[in-house]
Every structure is written in C-alpha cells, then in structure tokens.
Amino acid sequence: MTRWTAVCALADLDPERGVTALVEGHQVAVFRLADDRVLAVQQKDPYSGANVLSRGIVGSAGDVATVTSPMYKQVWSLESGTCLDPGGKPAHDLVVFPARVDDGRVLVAAP
Amino acid sequence: MSPSSPGRIVVVGAGMVAHRFADQLRSRSAEGDWRLTVIGDEPLLPYDRVHLSDLFTGKDAAALALEPSVWADPRITLVTGERVERLDRDARTVTTATGRVEPYDTLVLATGSWAWTPRTEGTDLPGVFSYRTVADVVAVQEWAATRAAELGRPLTGVVVGGGVLGLEAAAALQGLGATTTVVEFADRLMNVQLDDGGGEALRVLVTANGVEVRTAAAAVRLGAADDGAVATMDLSTGATVPADVVVFSTGIRPRDRLARESGLAIGERGGVVVGRTCRTSDPAVWAIGECASFEGECVGLVAPGNLMADVVASQLFGGPRTYTPAPEGTRLKGAGVEAASFGDVFGLTPGALEVTLADPVARTYRKIVVSDDARTLLGGVFVGDASLYASLRPLLGRPLGADPSAFLAPEGGAPAPGGDVPDDVVVCSCANVSAGSVRAAVTEHGCTTVGEVKACTKAGTVCGSCVPLLTKIVTATLEDAGITVSRAMCEHFAMPRAELFALVREGGLRTFSEVVAAHGTGRGCVICKPVVASILSSLGAGHVLEPEHAALQDTNDHVLANLQKDGTYSVVPRVPGGEITPEKLLVIAQVAQEFGLYTRITGAQRIGMFGARIDQLPAIWRRLVDAGMESGQAYGKSLRAVKSCVGSAWCRFGVQDSVGMGVRLELRYRGLRAPHKFKVGVSGCARECAEARGKDVGVIATEKGWNVYVGGNGGFTPRHAELLAEDLDDDRLVQVVDRFLAHYIQTADRLQRTAPWVADYPGGIEELRRVLVEDALGIGAQLDALVADHVDGYADEWRSTLEDPDKLRRFQAFVNAPGEHDPDLAYTAERGQARPARPGETAHHDPVVARTLEIVP
Numbered sequence: 001m002t003r004w005t006a007v008c009a010l011a012d013l014d015p016e017r018g019v020t021a022l023v024e025g026h027q028v029a030v031f032r033l034a035d036d037r038v039l040a041v042q043q044k045d046p047y048s049g050a051n052v053l054s055r056g057i058v059g060s061a062g063d064v065a066t067v068t069s070p071m072y073k074q075v076w077s078l079e080s081g082t083c084l085d086p087g088g089k090p091a092h093d094l095v096v097f098p099a100r101v102d103d104g105r106v107l108v109a110a111p
Numbered sequence: 112m113s114p115s116s117p118g119r120i121v122v123v124g125a126g127m128v129a130h131r132f133a134d135q136l137r138s139r140s141a142e143g144d145w146r147l148t149v150i151g152d153e154p155l156l157p158y159d160r161v162h163l164s165d166l167f168t169g170k171d172a173a174a175l176a177l178e179p180s181v182w183a184d185p186r187i188t189l190v191t192g193e194r195v196e197r198l199d200r201d202a203r204t205v206t207t208a209t210g211r212v213e214p215y216d217t218l219v220l221a222t223g224s225w226a227w228t229p230r231t232e233g234t235d236l237p238g239v240f241s242y243r244t245v246a247d248v249v250a251v252q253e254w255a256a257t258r259a260a261e262l263g264r265p266l267t268g269v270v271v272g273g274g275v276l277g278l279e280a281a282a283a284l285q286g287l288g289a290t291t292t293v294v295e296f297a298d299r300l301m302n303v304q305l306d307d308g309g310g311e312a313l314r315v316l317v318t319a320n321g322v323e324v325r326t327a328a329a330a331v332r333l334g335a336a337d338d339g340a341v342a343t344m345d346l347s348t349g350a351t352v353p354a355d356v357v358v359f360s361t362g363i364r365p366r367d368r369l370a371r372e373s374g375l376a377i378g379e380r381g382g383v384v385v386g387r388t389c390r391t392s393d394p395a396v397w398a399i400g401e402c403a404s405f406e407g408e409c410v411g412l413v414a415p416g417n418l419m420a421d422v423v424a425s426q427l428f429g430g431p432r433t434y435t436p437a438p439e440g441t442r443l444k445g446a447g448v449e450a451a452s453f454g455d456v457f458g459l460t461p462g463a464l465e466v467t468l469a470d471p472v473a474r475t476y477r478k479i480v481v482s483d484d485a486r487t488l489l490g491g492v493f494v495g496d497a498s499l500y501a502s503l504r505p506l507l508g509r510p511l512g513a514d515p516s517a518f519l520a521p522e523g524g525a526p527a528p529g530g531d532v533p534d535d536v537v538v539c540s541c542a543n544v545s546a547g548s549v550r551a552a553v554t555e556h557g558c559t560t561v562g563e564v565k566a567c568t569k570a571g572t573v574c575g576s577c578v579p580l581l582t583k584i585v586t587a588t589l590e591d592a593g594i595t596v597s598r599a600m601c602e603h604f605a606m607p608r609a610e611l612f613a614l615v616r617e618g619g620l621r622t623f624s625e626v627v628a629a630h631g632t633g634r635g636c637v638i639c640k641p642v643v644a645s646i647l648s649s650l651g652a653g654h655v656l657e658p659e660h661a662a663l664q665d666t667n668d669h670v671l672a673n674l675q676k677d678g679t680y681s682v683v684p685r686v687p688g689g690e691i692t693p694e695k696l697l698v699i700a701q702v703a704q705e706f707g708l709y710t711r712i713t714g715a716q717r718i719g720m721f722g723a724r725i726d727q728l729p730a731i732w733r734r735l736v737d738a739g740m741e742s743g744q745a746y747g748k749s750l751r752a753v754k755s756c757v758g759s760a761w762c763r764f765g766v767q768d769s770v771g772m773g774v775r776l777e778l779r780y781r782g783l784r785a786p787h788k789f790k791v792g793v794s795g796c797a798r799e800c801a802e803a804r805g806k807d808v809g810v811i812a813t814e815k816g817w818n819v820y821v822g823g824n825g826g827f828t829p830r831h832a833e834l835l836a837e838d839l840d841d842d843r844l845v846q847v848v849d850r851f852l853a854h855y856i857q858t859a860d861r862l863q864r865t866a867p868w869v870a871d872y873p874g875g876i877e878e879l880r881r882v883l884v885e886d887a888l889g890i891g892a893q894l895d896a897l898v899a900d901h902v903d904g905y906a907d908e909w910r911s912t913l914e915d916p917d918k919l920r921r922f923q924a925f926v927n928a929p930g931e932h933d934p935d936l937a938y939t940a941e942r943g944q945a946r947p948a949r950p951g952e953t954a955h956h957d958p959v960v961a962r963t964l965e966i967v968p
C-alpha cells in the first residue's frame with residue numbers, strides 16, 4: 001500500500017516551478033505544471049551531487065514535461081525520470097516519486 | 112557459423128578500448144548473430160580512465176562510466192570483477208580465477224597496462240600508491256583522510272615521476288590538502304614531450320602553483336614511521352624529504368602475461384605483437400589498446416587503442432581497415448597548468464627551423480617547428496598557453512599557411528585554421544575522427560548541430576579540446592551544403608532572439624504565456640525562458656520575481672544570487688566605482704562572520720561572499736540592505752561592475768574624474784537586463800589602469816573629455832574594444848553609451864556578448880559610429896528612451912523582494928519542514944575560511960564551525 005505524505009497545499013506552489021519536500025527522509029523536488037498536474041523526482045542532481053533539482057527550469061520537450069538542472073543543464077522527463085539530454089555525459093535517470101493532488105493538498109509517496 | 116562470422120568473441124580486459132570495441136561491433140553489425148563476452152577484473156563498469164582525476168574533485172566513480180547502453184545489447188555479456196588467469200589456445204578457452212571457462216572462436220586481448228614502480232626499498236609500505244585505477248584513487252583519498260587525522264596535521268605528499276600523469280597526481284594530492292613535491296629523474300618535467308625551454312617554463316608554472324619540483328633526482332629509499340607507515344624518502348641527491356603519502360607515476364608496462372604464457376609472440380619491450388590488422392601470431396587472437404605492440408611499440412594513449420578497436424571490428428566482418436598509427440600529441444590536463452606538444456618537438460628533422468616565443472611576463476613558452484623552407488608544420492611545444500595546440504596539431508606535416516611567427520605574435524596575427532581543413536586531417540584525435548567524417552556526418556547522416564555531430568561521430572566527447580575546431584567545420588559545412596544553419600532559438604521558438612525582441616516590443620506583450628501563444632509552441636525550456644525573461648525585463652515589464660516572470664528565471668535570477676557547486680549561493684553587493692565606506696565594510700564583515708561565508712575580493716573591484724544557503728539569503732540581504740547596500744546583480748545577464756581607476760582626484764597623471772564617471776555610469780545601468788552580462792571600465796588617463804579596453808564599454812579620459820571604446824572582452828576570447836567616439840563631454844558620453852547598450856540589447860543574439868556583436872556588426876565599427884554617434888538611421892531617440900525608461904523604473908531587486916512576503920516564500924529550504932535545511936552540505940577549513948568539503952575530508956555542516964576546524968584534509 002502506498003503511504004502518502006501531505007507536503008503542502010497546491011496553492012503553495014507556483015505554476016512551472018518546484019519546491020523541495022522531505023518525504024520519509026528523502027529530499028524530493030516537487031513541481032506544479034501549467035495545467036496544475038504535480039510531479040516529483042529526486043532532489044539530488046546526479047551530475048553535481050548537489051541537492052538542487054527543484055530549482056531548475058520547468059518546460060516541455062515535445063509533449064513531455066521536463067526539468068533542467070540549474071547546475072550543468074542536463075534535461076529530464078518529469079514524468080518518467082528519463083534523462084533526455086545528458087549534455088554529452090553518460091545518461092543518469094532520476095528516481096520518480098508518485099505525486100498527486102487530493103482536495104487541494106499535494107501528496108507525495110516514497111517510491 | 113558462416114566462415115566470415117566471428118562467432119563467439121571473448122575480450123579479456125574491460126577497459127576503455129574494450130568498450131570501444133563492443134560499441135563498434137554493435138553499430139557495425141546491428142543484426143549479426145555473433146556473441147560477445149567481455150571479462151574484466153576491475154569491479155566497475157568500464158570507465159573513462161582519462162578523466163580519473165575527476166574523482167579527486169568530488170565526482171562519483173559511477174559518473175565516469177563509459178556509455179552503458181552498450182552492455183544492454185542482448186548479444187553482449189559483461190563480466191566484471193573476474194580476472195582471466197589462463198589462455199588455452201588449443202582448446203580455444205580462457206579460464207578465470209574463479210574457474211569460469213569461456214570458449215571462444217575469436218579472442219581479443221585488451222588488457223591495457225599496469226603502473227610500473229621501480230624496485231625501490233620501501234615501496235610496499237602503507238601510504239605508497241600507484242595511479243592507474245579507480246581503486247588507486249579511492250585508496251589515496253582514504254589514506255589522506257585517515258593519515259591526516261592520525262597525525263593531526265596537514266600531510267606532505269611526494270609524487271615520483273614528473274610526466275603528465277605525475278603532474279596530474281601532484282595537483283590531486285594538493286587538492287587533498289597535502290603540500291606536494293614532484294621528484295623527476297630527468298633534468299626537466301615532461302621530458303619526453305617538452306624541450307628544455309618548455310620544461311623550464313613548466314617548472315616555473317608548476318612551482319608557482321605551490322608544488323615543489325626536484326629534477327635530476329631519483330627516489331632511492333622510503334623510510335617508515337614508528338607505526339610502519341611511510342614517512343620519508345631518500346633521494347639520489349642525498350636529500351631526504353618528508354613523505355606521508357607517496358604516489359609512483361613512473362611509467363606503464365603492457366599486461367601481456369596471458370599472451371606470454373600461452374606462447375604468443377611478445378615484443379622486445381613487452382606487449383603482444385600485432386601487425387596492421389591487429390592480429391597476433393595466432394590468427395584466432397587479436398590484441399588492441401595499450402597491451403598491443405605494433406612495430407615494437409606500445410602506446411599509452413587512448414586514441415591509437417580506439418583506432419585498433421575499430422580495425423578489429425572491421426576485420427572480423429571481412430572489412431578492409433588496417434592500423435596506421437597517427438602521429439600523436441600530448442596535452443597536460445588536470446594539473447592547473449597548460450602544456451602540450453606534438454610532432455618533432457626537438458627539431459630533429461634535418462634542416463628543421465624552430466620559431467620560439469618565450470614570454471617571461473606572461474609566463475608562456477611557445478615553439479613552432481617547420482621544415483627548412485618554413486612551409487610545412489613539423490611540430491610544436493606550448494607551455495602556459497596551449498590554445499594553438501588544438502588548431503595546429505591537425506596540420507602536422509601540412510602547409511602551415513602563414514609565417515610561423517605570425518601564429519606566435521601576441522595579438523595572434525595569423526588566423527587560427529578554420530573550417531577549411533582538408534578532409535583527411537584528423538580533427539579529433541581522441542575518437543580518431545577526420546574532418547571528412549565530420550563533414551559526412553552533416554552531408555550524409557543529416558546532422559544539423561554540433562551536438563548531433565558529436566553523438567554521431569563521437570568527436571569531441573573525450574578531452575574536448577577539438578570542440579572549437581569541430582564547431583567551425585560543422586558550421587562551414589552546413590552553410591556550404593546550402594543548409595540554413597537553423598536560426599531557431601530552440602524547439603519552442605523558430606526565430607532568433609533579436610527578432611523575438613522586436614515582436615515582443617511591437618506586440619506590447621508582457622508575459623511568457625502571451626509570448627508563447629503569439630510566437631511559439633509548448634511550455635518553453637531552459638534556453639527560451641530566460642531569454643523571454645530578459646526581453647521582458649529590458650522592456651520594463653517589472654520585477655523579475657513577479658508571479659508571471661518568476662518561473663522563467665534561471666535559479667540565479669530566481670533567488671537573486673549565483674548558484675555555487677554545492678547548491679549554495681554567492682552574495683555580491685554593488686560597490687559603485689569600487690568605493691566603499693568603512694561602515695559598509697564593517698557590516699559586510701559582520702555578516703560574513705555570522706553566517707560563516709567565505710569572503711574574497713572579486714576580480715571586479717568588489718567583495719563576494721560565498722556559501723549562503725537559499726534559506727539564509729533573505730536574512731543576509733536584510734542586513735546589507737538596511738546598511739544601504741543593494742544587489743550587485745552578479746547573477747544576472749545585466750551590468751556587472753564599472754571598474755575605474757583612482758583618476759584625477761589623487762593620481763598625478765589623471766586628467767578627468769574617472770571614479771566620479773564610473774559611479775555615474777554604474778548607477779545609470781545597474782539592473783539593466785541584456786542578452787549577456789556587460790562590464791564597463793573608466794580610466795583617468797591613457798595609462799589605462801582600469802583596463803577599460805578589455806570591457807564591453809571602455810571609457811578613457813583625454814585632456815578634452817572622454818574617448819569611448821566598445822566591444823572589449825576578457826574571458827574566453829579576449830578582445831580589445833574599438834574606438835567609437837572621441838573627446839566627448841560628460842553628457843554626450845552618457846548618451847553615446849546609452850545608445851550603444853540599447854542597440855545591443857535590441858539586436859544581439861542570445862548570450863552574445865558585445866565583443867562578437869561588434870565584430871559581426873554589418874559595416875563594422877564605422878557603421879556603428881554612423882548609427883550611434885551620427886544617428887544616421889534616426890533611431891537615436893528611440894534608443895535613448897529605452898535607457899531612460901530603465902533609469903526611471905529602477906528599483907533594487909533585493910529591497911523589493913524583502914518587502915514582499917510572497918516573494919520571500921521562495922527562499923525556504925523545505926516546503927514541509929520550515930527551519931530545516933539541506934543536511935548534505937558540509938564544509939572544511941582552508942586558509943582560515945570555510946569551503947565545501949570533498950569526500951573523505953574532515954567536515955562540519957555549519958561553515959561557522961568549519962572555518963575553525965583543526966585541519967585534517
């Protein structure tokens with residue numbers, strides 16, 4: 001059974017921007033998209049080792065919602081965690097955390 | 112199995128060249144029914160040994176892995192952590208240490224080299240290492256950390272061997288906090304690759320970096336401390352040096368034991384003998400990489416090994432490729448010093464001419480060797496500034512195209528070779544890619560960007576030094592092929608920045624959603640969002656953190672601070688004209704002390720404080736703003752600083768008040784967003800102490816007023832600014848600078864600084880003068896208005912952020928844990944201040960505490 005942690009209200013999130021949440025000891029980057037979907041991935045940037053992914057720019061590649069690392073600009077799918085542009089390095093995917101909105105509250109689970 | 116199929120292939124050794132071979136096999140025969148097993152004794156996925164020293168700077172070993180998708184091919188099996196102990200050529204099997212027997216139809220030896228250590232007494236003491244594998248690096252790091260803790264003081268390190276790897280290792284030991292000495296048997300550093308002059312120049316540079324160099328010295332004995340660990344090294348010169356950690360980097364030897372014991376032919380100096388097909392003396396066995404001896408030599412570089420891998424992959428399918436060694440160059444890396452050479456370094460070719468430029472002030476030594484008629488390039492040596500290496504090395508053995516001295520002239524009189532290098536010239540020696548293959552990637556494989564060409568050819572993916580030349584060739588080929596080099600900014604906007612700027616201005620658009628709805632598609636990306644943010648800001652659309660703009664900003668603009676490597680930020684208040692009162696200095700000092708910020712005078716006459724956590728930024732800025740300071744926009748694509756000299760106020764040669772003008776310009780343009788950052792300099796006389804001609808706008812006082820120069824640059828491609836107008840009075844100067852900046856903001860490309868913008872301006876500086884100074888196009892008033900609006904609308908970004916609780920929400924570390932902050936941050940002390948700790952170092956999560964740590968590196 002998935003254990004959900006309520007991290008904040010949807011209204012606390014700006015569209016197309018991320019925040020960091022602590023979910024069962026994990027640092028998680030939680031993003032609200034322009035269409036109010038909420039997606040979450042690991043906060044640690046695998047290329048720099050710094051906990052910064054929530055501060056990356058949110059955008060799209062084709063139909064896929066993306067985030068770009070603010071550090072060295074690798075791009076990932078926010079939906080699957082797949083690395084879409086590793087910037088010439090070996091690709092490292094992200095861990096995706098299940099996230100949903102329930103009655104205006106943002107819920108995130110550990111994978 | 113058909114006669115031409117390689118059947119069951121086994122590779123012994125899972126290093127760089129084995130990886131290349133597997134990759135080649137896969138791409139050459141996408142459908143073939145061969146099976147490949149690669150067996151390596153290191154416990155990791157095959158990794159990029161060339162960048163081993165990155166581990167010392169905190170990189171994770173996993174990040175060094177070479178493209179892992181190769182191992183996902185169902186026909187390929189990778190076995191790691193298993194050593195092959197026996198090769199039975201009659202039975203066609205190899206057997207590993209654990210007893211695993213692997214039969215083969217085709218065997219490839221790719222066992223590489225081992226690090227050779229001389230038989231010096233004491234090399235088996237704890238604390239003595241070699242430098243070849245990830246395991247070596249991890250062992251050195253662990254030793255450095257624990258030994259320093261045991262001894263309770265910084266370590267002294269000694270590297271034996273002053274070649275490229277030795278110097279790299281020395282820099283790494285230094286990085287671990289050890290004072291480091293390099294001991295070299297020859298009379299100079301990099302004695303194989305550098306001549307006397309180059310070796311001497313390198314010694315000066317390495318010594319200046321704090322590494323002690325002892326040449327003409329050999330390690331004769333290592334002595335132990337009471338607890339049995341290494342403590343001293345006796346040298347052949349009679350000296351004894353302290354040595355708490357020792358790294359031997361004294362050369363490599365091919366790993367040819369399997370071949371030897373199974374009776375394959377072995378070269379005189381070791382290595383498995385191969386011919387041009389890379390077959391050994393047994394037709395079923397091949398050897399590639401550093402373990403293969405071709406014409407009596409094993410080469411310790413990755414490029415020839417990759418070439419061999421390509422040859423065998425081709426031969427196995429009946430292909431024609433054979434191995435011809437390409438002349439190699441060597442470039443020092445990871446040592447914080449530039450040194451490179453190629454070809455006939457010592458000028459030994461009969462009649463060879465050497466043109467040398469040694470500049471003791473710039474600390475550079477550069478030599479070009481040419482044939483007796485001064486036409487053909489035979490070699491080169493570059494120390495201190497190796498920028499010519501990448502462009503000249505591919506021309507080895509070919510016409511140089513200009514007088515050699517022109518290349519060495521300080522201003523770089525001869526143009527660097529551009530996009531027209533001949534097809535057969537190897538552009539990327541690491542991946543062995545010729546100019547022809549790069550062009551074919553564009554013309555035959557449809558690549559349209561440098562990134563695609565890199566992915567398709569692998570050029571530029573190893574050491575990266577060929578990328579500038581690669582870019583020129585790709586661009587030239589696209590243009591020649593009549594392919595319009597795409598002007599699209601990214602997948603969301605099909606036009607370049609300047610066009611978008613005009614569209615946004617004419618349409619009066621004020622938000623990203625409006626802009627993308629009118630002129631783009633999708634939801635933007637890291638390229639176009641900051642561009643739109645900058646355009647909107649230049650057009651006065653309001654604070655960068657207004658709700659509609661905030662999501663567009665890169666993290667730097669989003670939190671009004673510059674991201675550092677560990678995820679913290681820098682704080683750089685504006686110091687107009689470099690003038691600062693003691694009262695403000697005091698506040699800066701208090702803030703830095705209280706928050707444990709690392710503090711330094713920056714390269715631009717102001718003070719930078721580094722290491723502020725995102726959640727600390729508001730509190731820090733509250734103090735600074737209360738003391739009358741404001742944002743220095745060190746994070747924005749906007750005005751940085753206006754550098755000035757002391758000028759006529761104090762200086763006996765000053766003819767105008769350069770500080771006063773510097774302050775006036777800085778207060779005028781502060782916060783003005785532009786396609787890239789820009790910098791201004793003001794000097795009080797032609798002696799130019801403010802180095803104004805190295806700035807985007809350089810103002811130099813004359814008896815009659817001011818001369819203004821534009822398009823200067825330091826940075827990656829330095830350029831002197833060009834004279835735009837002379838003898839202007841104060842107001843006229845400001846007007847000309849206003850117009851220059853406004854015109855640049857409206858028409859430059861994304862991330863194009865003024866230097867390339869001026870250089871590419873149609874009609875050059877003369878035309879720019881007509882447009883800006885003489886107002887020949889009649890756009891002067893409109894340009895003036897852009898800056899006037901900016902000046903009227905200016906407000907300090909930090910002050911307005913602090914006044915707005917909504918904006919302050921962005922600075923919390925965790926949305927669901929107020930007051931908590933990133934527990935992974937860790938600091939250590941260096942020269943009395945805190946800096947991010949590297950793995951293995953003594954560290955504390957609070958930089959205030961870390962600054963006072965007893966240092967155990």
Ligand code: SRM
Nearest residue numbers: 673681712713714715717719745751824825826827828864
């Ligand atoms: C702090 C400082 C180094 C120092 O400790 O002295 C510095 C630090 C950075 N520089 Fe610089 N540069 C600093 C003076 C310079 C100078 C010297 C100067 O301004 O007189 C130059 C050469 C002059 C020039 O720009 O033409 C310089 C040329 C660069 C470049 C290369 C630009 C180019 O055109 O090639 C970059 C890269 C870029 O901007 O894309 C860069 C980028 C950076 C960045 C922003 C890199 C980054 O994204 O993290 C660094 C972080 C700044 C920070 O955290 O605040 N920095 N940088 C200097 C800050 C001065 C200040 O008070 O604002």
Ligand SMILES: Cc1cc2nc3c(=O)[nH]c(=O)nc-3n(C[C@H](O)[C@H](O)[C@H](O)COP(=O)(O)OP(=O)(O)OC[C@H]3O[C@@H](n4cnc5c(N)ncnc54)[C@H](O)[C@@H]3O)c2cc1C
Nearest residue numbers: 124125126127128151152160194195222223400401412413
């Ligand atoms: C610190 C450092 C910096 C370097 N910098 C550069 C540079 O800038 N430019 C450059 O061109 N080159 C550089 N090199 C050299 C480059 O790394 C080598 O040329 C390249 O790795 C050779 O590839 P290889 O596959 O032949 O050997 P390796 O990469 O050494 O791979 C051989 C592998 O086989 C394994 N092996 C050996 N015997 C057995 C066995 N019996 N059973 C199982 N496994 C076995 C080894 O453990 C090893 O993993 C550098 C090397 C080092 C150490």
Ligand code: SF4
Nearest residue numbers: 675713714719826827
């Ligand atoms: S030169 Fe500038 S950008 Fe490069 S490391 Fe130094 S401060 Fe950073």
Ligand code: FES
Nearest residue numbers: 539541573574575
């Ligand atoms: S020359 Fe090293 S990557 Fe091209």
